[in-house]
């Protein structure tokens with residue numbers, strides 16, 4: 001059911017996901033159990049590309065993953081963590097929730113909306129503890145330069161790879177495999193979904209072990225462990241949370257994970273079609289337009305012409321014609337909770353009001369892409 005002729009996003013669920021959920025319902029075990037463990041194993045193995053070992057910890061959301069990443073890296077009061085402002089607020093919220101201070105850095109350019117290593121270097125202080133890099137839209141950020149900076153200053157690098165599970169950067173490396181900890185979201189509109197859900201991944205086993213314990217109240221065993229082994233009793237090694245994933249979600253996630261390559265291939269085709277059709281639209285710019293490898297292609301972002309109707313006017317006109325749009329993102333430093341004096345992010349501030357995200361999902365047809373481009377063109381025309 002949709003209220004839109006062309007919605008911003010549509011789920012890609014098949015009979016396989018339904019069967020997987022039915023199997024869990026039949027199994028008699030709904031809370032964290034064997035499907036969660038299997039999803040973690042599959043995810044870690046696929047990220048490792050057969051050569052490295054990654055430990056994966058399934059969680060209730062990426063926000064939980066980001067929070068646990070901070071705690072597992074001992075980020076806390078007195079520390080500063082650098083992150084982009086042009087991202088979802090969860091990145092900054094996780095830093096604040098851990099008790100640390102958020103320091104915003106700019107993105108590289110209107111065509112590369114990912115963290116600018118030079119601005120990160122300018123924002124370093126003696127209190128900086130970590131950097132959060134976001135692979136906007138599933139396009140790889142400048143991870144090498146950021147890693148070099150982090151290594152030189154003894155900082156941790158956290159990758160927010162929400163927009164690109166199993167996606168690769170321009171060097172062919174999977175997103176989320178370079179930093180100390182990586183975080184993924186399986187929220188409804190992501191490239192693979194469990195409804196709500198997330199994953200924390202690290203090659204450092206001790207970080208994953210800490211996250212694993214903190215996701216379940218700091219307890220030393222899980223309910224399923226005790227069921228399986230007939231053991232009873234547990235210790236609480238430190239204060240934790242309930243950030244667990246359940247079996248229903250994990251079962252959906254396992255099926256969706258297997259379908260990611262197919263989803264990404266279709267997303268890529270749609271993005272390439274968008275790019276060539278949008279090249280005709282005067283004044284419109286397309287970030288990441290020269291990236292056509294195995295990226296996540298999560299967001300079809302465009303920069304509206306400098307001279308022309310405002311973004312709210314364009315979104316309204318498109319909505320009246322039945323096309324839902326979005327934007328990624330309102331800069332975090334413009335939100336009430338994060339507004340402060342003296343934050344200057346020239347690229348972010350210049351591009352943010354022009355950013356518009358067009359519908360993009362694997363079940364979208366070529367004709368729908370053409371329809372969206374036509375609707376956008378008409379909505380940009382002066383009245």
Ligand SMILES: Cc1ncc(COP(=O)(O)O)c(C=O)c1O
Pocket residue numbers: 060061062063064087088090091134160162163184185186187197198
């Ligand atoms: C870049 C980015 N980071 C973090 C999140 C948070 O993910 P979740 O909703 O799973 O907590 C999202 C989800 O929208 C996101 O897009």
